Amino acid sequence: MAKDKTIFTCTECGGTSPRWLGKCPACGAWNTLIEQVAEAGPGKNRLSAPQGYAGLAHAQPVMPLAAIEAQDVARTPSSIDELDRVLGGGIVEGGVVLIGGDPGIGKSTLLLQAMDALQRAGLPTLYVTGEESGAQVALRSRRLGIEGSQVKLLAEIQLEKILATVEATQPAVVVIDSIQTTYSDQLTSAPGSVAQVRECAAHLTRMAKGTGIAVILVGHVTKEGALAGPRVLEHMVDTVLYFEGDTHSQFRLVRAIKNRFGAVNEIGVFAMTEKGLKGVSNPSAIFLSQHSEPVPGSCVMVTLEGTRPMLVEIQALVDSGGPSPRRLSVGLDKDRLAMLLAVLHRHAGVACMDQDVFVNAVGGVRISEPAADLAVMLSITSSLRGKPLPKGFIAFGEVGLAGEVRPAPRGQERLKEAAKLGFSVAVVPKANAPKKPIEGLTIHAVERVEEAMNVVRGL
16 A cells, blocks of 8 residues: 655644754744645645636725725623623624633633623524533533523534534534644544644634634643644634633633734633632732731732733742852743842842842732833842831832833823722832822832832831
């Protein structure tokens, strides 16, 4: 028997090579080429028109942008406020959402709750499960307290059967759990391969745009935490959500990293309970430790996650190190920590060259904005000197290499959020100082790191 011809496909970009190479010739990624059977068949694209471009009867009209009527997309709330916040207000007709996360973190649980809420609101829904049987999903719904649910369930992994069921039932929202288990008969490769994931996602996206049915795809993640499959999968869909959080912790974060119908970098906070995932309306309480008295090495800052200001506690521990002191940060950029230590030494006279420095953002939150710089430096100084910062103290601001304290965006909203939660003293960049005083909050505006250190010493 003749041996099947094989090709090597890149898991990052989907590029192909006739032989294995250490580096993908298309995108330059290393060790991403995997072997699979080459597809035999006609050369034309399966997603193209039957007659090809030359056979099209009518070309699409070309119009200037000013002549196109633009309307805001209609959204359907899912009745789960935190999920709607991340989606930008609700589910969009014909939108394709990709949600990924570690196994067991709660993706299927959240989507089952959302589908039941939509069904009860009068929208027909279809939940397609490829990883569990119908009985397992039914048992989960009983555990979540969802009694008498009318969500239609289909246990199927073949794409053609799924599309036929969608056409027959005409739901408003379809969940595919998961895209890695779905396969098409048009390809000979196994489910989960690059070709199958790309082909199935393309067909489902085409179906969503053509019929107006919203599609939610559940995606697996790799051990590095990225979505499994080719990166083209993220380009196809309209919205990409990541489920974050430790499976041993009660709290989960849902973060939007792409959204064609809303703002990115929004965050939804959930608590895992016996009855499923519940939205957390005041997430600042999660990220603040409960100290009866102020402790050294702790400083609270106000960070922005999309449109939401949140209070996060930054903790630092400075301890005597050996000849090679360690610099470790959790939830913050490690390279930025090294830079802040150099600025602290050069411009504030605080030396940590022979000290181990550990910095942590409480609650597992990840802070990517530079507005945390000032809080990190103050917490390090507090731990080094063994003196706690005053009770009810907050700080935020970006610190430059020249020692200047730069403003943070939307400083007024940060200060109002802190005052609302009972904080009384704030050290902020001078450009963020409010024109009108905020009741209950004493604000110290600084321009340089030295000023901030002197203010803290005098409190």
